Amino acid sequence: MRRPVVVGVDGSEASLRAAEWAADEAALCELPLRIVYASLWERYEGTDLAEDLGEPPDAVRGHDIVGTAARRAERRRPDLRVSTDVLPEEAAHALVREGRRASLLVVGTRGRGGLAEFLLGSVSLAVAGHADCPVVVLRGSHDNQATHAVRGRVVVGVGEGADDTAVVRFAAEEAQRRGVPLAAVRAWRVPAHESAESTPATGEPARTYERRAAEALDAALADVPPEVQVHRHTVEGHARGVLEAASREADLLVVGTRRHRGQYGLQLGRVTLAVLHHAACPVAVFRHT
Structure with missing residues (x-):
């Protein structure tokens, strides 16, 4: 059924x-x-x-x-x-x-x-x-419709977990149904205690963290069907701000959240909670098992 x-x-x-x-x-x-x-x-x-x-x-x-x-x-x-x-x-x-x-x-x-x-x-x-x-x-100006692309893409936020492949797969299916590209976004930041060590000449360790973000994107997108057009974005900044900005150019924003065993009350992380309150488009919350 x-x-x-x-x-x-x-x-x-x-x-x-x-x-x-x-x-x-x-x-x-x-x-x-x-x-x-x-x-x-x-x-x-x-x-x-x-x-x-x-x-x-x-x-x-x-x-x-x-x-x-x-x-x-x-x-x-x-x-x-x-x-x-x-x-x-x-x-x-x-x-x-x-x-x-x-x-x-x-x-x-x-x-x-x-x-x-x-x-x-x-x-x-x-x-x-x-x-x-x-x-x-x-959320936002969704124009009451899912079928006619207004902004022309589905955005998925890619985190640090290996189980993000399931979130990306769900987002890819949504993009494929709509006939629009999938924009995969991975935010990255240099920890404060390391940022002081980098210099404009070397760009380290900034380049290290950006490379890790790109590798995480590649791993999460490994199972996306080839017929889905994918745009990869590694963006420096806080994840919630990066995703809120990306939602302004999306028809749907997909984010993952993890189940916390034994925890009562709301089980949403800070990033998911922030985009649910402030995104400019509909938000799909995909829970990891």
Whole structure:
């Protein structure tokens, strides 16, 4: 049985746009779309959703919300198989459980103007930190669509671990479906205690660290299919700043995060957390096993 693309909706415009994006993604992957509303969403996000709709909290109806999202998805992709469900439980818990049977989870941001537009809701962060499948958080100007390239590339951040090959493979598949190049980015820095030892004449140890970054890129990209056009970028600087800058020219930014056994709470590293809050495009979080 094919695992669906699952999108969480809450009735906000951001979540309905996420449903449209998820419909495009499901069509790209030739998978069904499942739209889910968790009826205890307000416990995480407060009562502002009901106020935005001009109704008291107890009048917000989950079936109306998923119905609206389904109609928007079906108008966008008439041939797509769409199912809906209303779950009487907390949103983050429900979506993480849905992720065990999903190919991909999609969630929107919850910002409503000003500084809030740059921050994520607690549900999005919890899902990105705990779901077993890849999670896409809809950030930035994604134009409600996954199929038509706006900036024309998928960007993947390559870290230091050998298991980054799985992250790169996922990013390469996304680039191949869209018919756009894959930009693989590896940030590097000279440690402060070593930078003082380098001189303009030799460029050491800077060249050493840049070479190591290039070698890490080559290793991570070894299994990328030859039909995917790959651009390699080694950039000096903090990884979070480098990836945030790269997101301004991407249709999708893919980052990896590792599972920390025995650790409770959010399981996102500082780099992943930073790009989830500040990236200019949708962010796919791929969890290492």
